[in-house]
């Protein structure tokens with residue numbers, strides 16, 4: 001898949017770019033650029049702007065409400081979205097659960113859920129991890145006990161991203177304690193406002209509210225909220241993880257961050273009155289990060305080419321997850337160099353450091369650095385990805 005050699009994509013790129021420049025809500029882009037978190041209403045506004053255009057579920061087939069784009073078009077779209085500084089689409093609906101619903105769900109379930117996801121009207125959360133089950137997810141204890149036409153849900157899910165913006169949550173729940181641990185798990189959906197569901201915010205080191213724990217106390221949901229067969233939830237969740245791990249690439253966003261860093265480093269004098277960009281050690285780090293993004297892009301294109309016929313990205317998605325998250329950390333570490341260079345100059349000038357004035361980038365830059373540390377943990381830690389590569393890709 002070579003995008004540079006395909007001029008046929010240019011009119012499409014121009015159309016997408018013009019939509020983001022002219023028609024996408026500017027207040028959302030500006031707030032995101034300031035490093036501020038969006039409210040639930042703003043998340044909906046952002047995603048519904050894409051949904052109204054039919055572009056939110058950008059990878060879905062047209063029969064389910066997607067634009068039916070080729071892989072090349074999806075790739076260009078993602079690049080332009082990130083280039084424009086549009087907030088990353090919340091992945092739980094369109095990237096994670098949507099493909100599970102249209103692949104394994106009944107017609108009634110497709111009718112019930114897909115339109116809300118592809119239009120951006122409904123937010124979703126992902127309820128997999130538990131306080132005692134993370135990497136060893138199959139050990140999960142969250143229970144769904146069948147009573148007539150209902151399941152009664154009990155237990156706690158944790159690290160549930162964006163659940164404060166969600167209308168629905170999809171859960172891995174134990175429906176049998178007798179079968180092998182992977183086989184006793186079912187995939188069940190639930191409204192976030194059902195009686196017995198409560199949300200508890202978790203504030204992270206970057207000062208943001210992204211994470212939550214969600215507790216379920218005797219929450220009753222119809223059996224029809226289970227996707228696919230009882231006891232087969234583990235299989236569906238593995239299908240989903242391929243999409244989750246591939247979605248980390250965000251090449252356009254990385255390139256945008258690098259050019260932002262390059263611009264700041266070209267302007268900011270250090271204590272010795274030289275620009276940071278002229279510092280050899282910094283320039284080397286910046287170049288290495290640039291090359292890492294090129295390497296990542298080639299790998300993504302290679303994996304995507306292999307799944308061109310619409311299959312799941314497969315085990316190779318673990319390679320992308322590692323490369324993408326480590327590259328993200330490599331890039332955001334440069335924000336610390338920038339902040340340090342500025343601090344050095346302030347010290348030299350005997351001016352007390354002021355982190356909010358003309359160095360407004362420093363605080364969000366450092367928050368981005370801190371937030372990016374979590375990338376090698378979520379979606380399955382990078383150590384676990386290495387285990388997967390060793391066993392299932394290399395066959396060791």
Ligand SMILES: Cc1cc2nc3c(=O)[nH]c(=O)nc-3n(C[C@H](O)[C@H](O)[C@H](O)COP(=O)(O)OP(=O)(O)OC[C@H]3O[C@@H](n4cnc5c(N)ncnc54)[C@H](O)[C@@H]3O)c2cc1C
Nearest residue numbers: 126127128129134135159160161374377378379380381383
């Ligand atoms: C910012 C953020 C967002 C998240 N969002 C969600 C979400 O929306 N929904 C959700 O369900 N979960 C979410 N998670 C949870 C995430 O998936 C788990 O944190 C992750 O799977 C690791 O589980 P754990 O935290 O229990 O760590 P543990 O599994 O306890 O691991 C601790 C350490 O031991 C290592 N380790 C464990 N087992 C092995 C092994 N077999 N071989 C080698 N090393 C091993 C791990 O790599 C890690 O370094 C999120 C986490 C974060 C940080």
